[in-house]
Amino acid sequence: MIAGALLPRAFYRRPVEAVAMDLLGQRLVRDEVVLRITEVEAYGGPEDSASHARHGQTARNEVMWGPGGHAYLYLCYGLHWMLNISTGESGEAAAILIRAAEVEAGLDTVLGRRRVRASRDLLAGPGRVAQGLGLDRAFDGHPLFGPGGLELREGVRPDRVRALPRVGIGFAAAADRERPWRFLDPDASSLSAPRP
DNA sequence: CACAGGATCGTT
DNA sequence: ACGATCCTGTGT
Numbered sequence: 437m438i439a440g441a442l443l444p445r446a447f448y449r450r451p452v453e454a455v456a457m458d459l460l461g462q463r464l465v466r467d468e469v470v471l472r473i474t475e476v477e478a479y480g481g482p483e484d485s486a487s488h489a490r491h492g493q494t495a496r497n498e499v500m501w502g503p504g505g506h507a508y509l510y511l512c513y514g515l516h517w518m519l520n521i522s523t524g525e526s527g528e529a530a531a532i533l534i535r536a537a538e539v540e541a542g543l544d545t546v547l548g549r550r551r552v553r554a555s556r557d558l559l560a561g562p563g564r565v566a567q568g569l570g571l572d573r574a575f576d577g578h579p580l581f582g583p584g585g586l587e588l589r590e591g592v593r594p595d596r597v598r599a600l601p602r603v604g605i606g607f608a609a610a611a612d613r614e615r616p617w618r619f620l621d622p623d624a625s626s627l628s629a630p631r632p
Numbered sequence: 633c634a635c636a637g638g639a640t641c642g643t644t
Numbered sequence: 645a646c647g648a649t650c651c652t653g654t655g656t
Binding site for chain 1: 640
């Protein structure tokens, strides 16, 4: 599998929703595993009541406040690690949650980590994506413009992009719940619930 | 120091 | 529909 060039730092230093749309079709690479990103969600700074940055800077969300292009890993419900990518300039909080992906290479490694049979749901959900890549707290703050470790490389952009409200943020203000910051490739086989 | 609840998943 | 499982953020 030939993965494309590493995405440069400048790719991440743009408004979070623009980077989020442009992440669709790009490739997450770790060793022999290559994933194609099919679904993401954008999260902003203190003005976004759905974001981890809504209460300002904390030890957990520190990476969101740094320069774009770094992995932000956090534990959800005490069980699942979530992979996010920071965006923007240092001092602005923003990150993109990777919600679904498809395996382009390294299927055996991914199956071993997930401990399930192959199906279109193998990496359909943010906890599944991080588990398939073998990520946890050790990757918090890891640069993605590499080379080495976890990388983001150029892939094939989808023909279409669909924008929908974000998932699992019932606690947020109405305006933020309705914000269409969930972006997905409607032609992809791997999409998280609720499927469009 | 205590406590409530969460950007989910897998099974029932 | 529900329980797992633990860390974070907030308040006292």
